[in-house]
Amino acid sequence: MRAEIIVTGSELLTGGTIDTNSAFLADELLELGIETAFKTAVGDNDKDLEDAFKRARERCEIMVVTGGLGPTEDDITRRVLARILKKRLILSEDALRSIQAVFAAKGRVHPAASDRQALIPAGARMLRNPVGVAPGFFLQEEKKLVAVLPGVPAEMRAMYREELRPVLEEYRGKDLFICRKILHTCGLTESRVNGLLEEVLRQKQPTVGLSAGEGQVDVRILARDRTAARALRSAEKTETAVRKKLGDAVFGVNGQTLEDIMGALLIQRTLTLAVAESCTGGMIGSRITNIAGSSEYFERGVVTYSNEAKTELLGVPAELIERRGAVSREVATAMALGIRERAGTDLGLAVTGIAGPGGGTPEKPVGLVYLALAWERGKKVDEHRFLGTRDQVRQRTAQAALDMVRRYLIA
Ligand code: ATP
Numbered sequence: 001m002r003a004e005i006i007v008t009g010s011e012l013l014t015g016g017t018i019d020t021n022s023a024f025l026a027d028e029l030l031e032l033g034i035e036t037a038f039k040t041a042v043g044d045n046d047k048d049l050e051d052a053f054k055r056a057r058e059r060c061e062i063m064v065v066t067g068g069l070g071p072t073e074d075d076i077t078r079r080v081l082a083r084i085l086k087k088r089l090i091l092s093e094d095a096l097r098s099i100q101a102v103f104a105a106k107g108r109v110h111p112a113a114s115d116r117q118a119l120i121p122a123g124a125r126m127l128r129n130p131v132g133v134a135p136g137f138f139l140q141e142e143k144k145l146v147a148v149l150p151g152v153p154a155e156m157r158a159m160y161r162e163e164l165r166p167v168l169e170e171y172r173g174k175d176l177f178i179c180r181k182i183l184h185t186c187g188l189t190e191s192r193v194n195g196l197l198e199e200v201l202r203q204k205q206p207t208v209g210l211s212a213g214e215g216q217v218d219v220r221i222l223a224r225d226r227t228a229a230r231a232l233r234s235a236e237k238t239e240t241a242v243r244k245k246l247g248d249a250v251f252g253v254n255g256q257t258l259e260d261i262m263g264a265l266l267i268q269r270t271l272t273l274a275v276a277e278s279c280t281g282g283m284i285g286s287r288i289t290n291i292a293g294s295s296e297y298f299e300r301g302v303v304t305y306s307n308e309a310k311t312e313l314l315g316v317p318a319e320l321i322e323r324r325g326a327v328s329r330e331v332a333t334a335m336a337l338g339i340r341e342r343a344g345t346d347l348g349l350a351v352t353g354i355a356g357p358g359g360g361t362p363e364k365p366v367g368l369v370y371l372a373l374a375w376e377r378g379k380k381v382d383e384h385r386f387l388g389t390r391d392q393v394r395q396r397t398a399q400a401a402l403d404m405v406r407r408y409l410i411a
């Protein structure tokens, strides 16, 4: 069963607004076993909309449209759609009542123009708007289904979840279940993961795919089956096969982040952490403190960007920096030991590196980064050579630093 998602609005085509609706919908449809075959973005132009609707209707069983339901002249979705479906627009009493109720609840008189939003094609059924004014609608005919949702993302999502999703569940039948698992990995390149998973990636069922982010490769497993239990079992079987190949590189599932996992491990082991950052300028501390409850294990983070700061705040000997350079194994280690001691934590993490684009030399190129970790009875320092822009080097450094702590905690 295939769907086409059509997002409407000229602002989506000028770079002013990023289309988030189609990503949300594709994800949700997949959950129901409905594959999105096409996504189309189209401006507020009568002829272009007509073309887009016609084509979608020919090539897909399901068409989901967002936007253009408002009360203004440029909101033409319902008019154009009614024309190609060869339906009259009729005033839905249900829709009218729900619009009036929204204004009444706010103690406001409802503007006459808003009644236009109660027009839906004959034969269509209204979709209630749980958080806004404009109702949506859907129409099912000759086995094809068309649904129209508002453009405002929060309204679209609420209407999908509460109103359209049950309709689609009914429509697709009860014989196809999807189980999706995303495994997150760190420390391996995409081509390395690809090499290790060659066999699994070739299998037809469940399907397995890769996607790469900064310092992270995700393995997406998608199982379809006749019952939910069977889909789950087959996804789990593939998950086991993937984990066996990738080992400790798998740090989480379904949206978990390294900072989530690292924090949970620190709590579990009742350990505390302090961080000294140079080239990441606070990114690591920021990610750690994104997690609610991080005060339980995160004591402090300091940004020691200059050589003086490294000496003053961490006690790194000026002479060592002079001799080895600020970006060196020795200085990274001294930073980790220094922050651990001054903060009085179980662990001290430090990073120093050359983010670029300037500042590199043949011996110390852009992307050279040292990560050091100190604990009660020991210390460790890793050298990395990251490729990419300044921003990428910094993001990859933060990712690798959190992963270093995670790997220490599970070793
Ligand atoms: P309204 O009643 O507000 O006019 P509408 O259903 O007519 O609602 P639009 O006018 O198309 O919807 O869009 C309303 C708002 O939602 C705009 O700010 C627009 O930028 C945003 N929006 C529309 N489509 C998308 C999309 N695909 N992704 C993200 N934002 C969107």
Ligand code: MG
Residues within 6 Å of the ligand: 067, 068, 069, 070, 071, 072, 075, 151
């Ligand atoms: Mg609008």
